[in-house]
Amino acid sequence: MTIKYYLFAIVLSISSLTALRAQHHHEGLHHWEIPSKDPDRIILTFSGDPATSRAVTWRTDTTVVNAKVQIAKATVNAKFVAAAQTLEAKSEVFDLGLYKGNNSLRVHYHSAEFNDLEPDQLYVYRVGDGEAHWSEWIQFRTAKSNYAPTQFVYFGDAQNEVLDHWSRVIRRAYQTAPDASFVIHAGDLINSSHRDSEWAEWYKAGGFIHSQWTAIPVVGNHEFYPLAKGGPRQLSIQWRPQFSLPVIEELPAELHETVYTVDYQDIRIIVLNSNDQLEAQTTYIEKQLASSTAKWNIITCHHSVFSPAKGRDFQFARENWKPLFEKYNVDLVLNGHDHTYARGHVPVRSADTSDSDGLGTVYVTSVSGPKQYQLDKEQIKAYAADGYQPDNSAEQTQFYQVITIEDNTLTYIAYTVLGDEYDRAVITKDFDSGAKTLQD
Structure with a gap:
């Protein structure tokens, strides 16, 4: 064997080992x-x-x-x-x-x-x-610098079998509202927080839509899981590397990039982490609402304030956050978590819709993925003690929502994955007095 051939054989062996090592790292992965x-x-x-x-x-x-x-x-x-x-x-x-x-x-x-x-x-x-x-x-x-018509999309949990069954939801939503200014993903984007194959599915399902619609991601309970058996629950290791989100320095570091506010054309969207450190966020909520000069104030968090599903109850939010939503006349609260659909409002409308106290806050719980739960109709009725009136509900249905804001009107429409309109609510608001009416 010549020295030249011997050296070539060594280089080839090293290359082969490198290739094998790379194949080992990629073993079981789809090309995408x-x-x-x-x-x-x-x-x-x-x-x-x-x-x-x-x-x-x-x-x-x-x-x-x-x-x-x-x-x-x-x-x-x-x-x-x-x-x-x-x-x-x-x-x-x-x-x-x-x-x-x-x-x-x-x-x-x-x-x-x-x-x-x-x-x-x-x-x-x-x-x-x-x-x-x-x-x-x-x-x-880019957004306009002043108040102007705006349209955005909101999804409840995608979570399970995202590529198989959520892809058609986001793509149908894009067909319905291709020029949406932004999109709210209300938590549980995937099922297993750290599992990269699931994040790969989420990105492939949305494709170019993720790079064109500006995202407002919200953390859900499935964005938290222990890294090792028996360890503490931790935020998805992919969350902070893959999303560039605002850091609110006044909040504990654990809440950074999971609690933040977006002001878009006179709409204030407050994003909350309904998993951890709820008291700290209560202070933040009041500060953000008290300082808001926006014409519309919208809250989004994963857990449903008025849970419509069996075995679910976000009591802390009803006792501590709901009074703030009422005090500052929050217009819309967008939730996920319960794998059902429900829309309702607080307080109960009076017979005289001109009454300035006729409408407070509209609450929505929705689901965009294939995992579905049953409604707890008795629990929904029990929320009457909190002034909650149910307006519409559904189960065993994948949804997406399109919200359009123009002049003094917010129009909310829930569509099924087939693209059919299922539910509609129109909020009309007097910006001087804050008085609102609701038309189904």
Whole structure:
């Protein structure tokens, strides 16, 4: 054997071992789960003023260390490319093997913020390594700087068999409201918080929609699970790397990026973590509502304040959060968790709909995934003691909701996965007095 051949054999052996080791890390993974130089799991979130900023996060393999983003104003042709601004992204190593249910595999998550954008402007962006491996160009529109018509989508739990059975829900929602300004995912996005194969399904189910609609993700109870048997429950190890979300410094660190507020065109959306440290959030809720000058105030958290399902009861929220919602005239509360559908309101409307106390807060619980529970009709009736009046309900049905706000009217529509309208509620509001009426 010549020295040249011997050296070649060594190199080949090393390459083979490396390939085998890589195959071991990828064993059992679908091709769309395996990271590469090409960006995947691209998602837009809010960071700062929605009229002038956005955040984007994506994933690659560990060979991409100097990730880039490019952004430009959209044009009717491809000439925007020449004017595109290139920005450096932040990158972090993430070890999927922190959870033993995942393959022992390291990836890179990358994130960047777009700042100093123009209000009500259509932009295009792409993410990549700055060389040969880029995503497609993706469009989004910034918010207007003042009050204007807005439409957004809301999903209850996706959670189970996400790729098989939730994909048609988000895709049908996109067909119904393609120009939605943002989307609220009200917790339990997947079933097993740390299991990366489930997050892969969530991203594949939504595809490009995640990178075009700006997401407002909410943590549910299934975003928490022990990393090891017998250990404490922990927030999904993927949550903070894959979503760039506001950090509220006044809150405990455990609540960072799970409790935050988004102000979008005179709509204040307060996102809560209904799993932990509820007292600390009670203070935060009052501060955010007391300081709000928004025309509409919306709360979203995972657990249902008025749970319609058997064996469920979020008593803390009814005793501590509901009085604040009433005090500050919150318009809409959007929940998940109970795998059923229910819409109701507090207080009970009087016969005279001109009465300024005729309508307080509308509460909705919904489910978008295939896991379904039974309604507890007796429990729903018992909420009358809290002034709750049920308006509509359903079970064994996958839903998505489209909310449209224009002038002094908020129109809420619940659609089945077939795209059929199931439920509608129209809130009309006097912005001077705060008085509201509800029309089904």
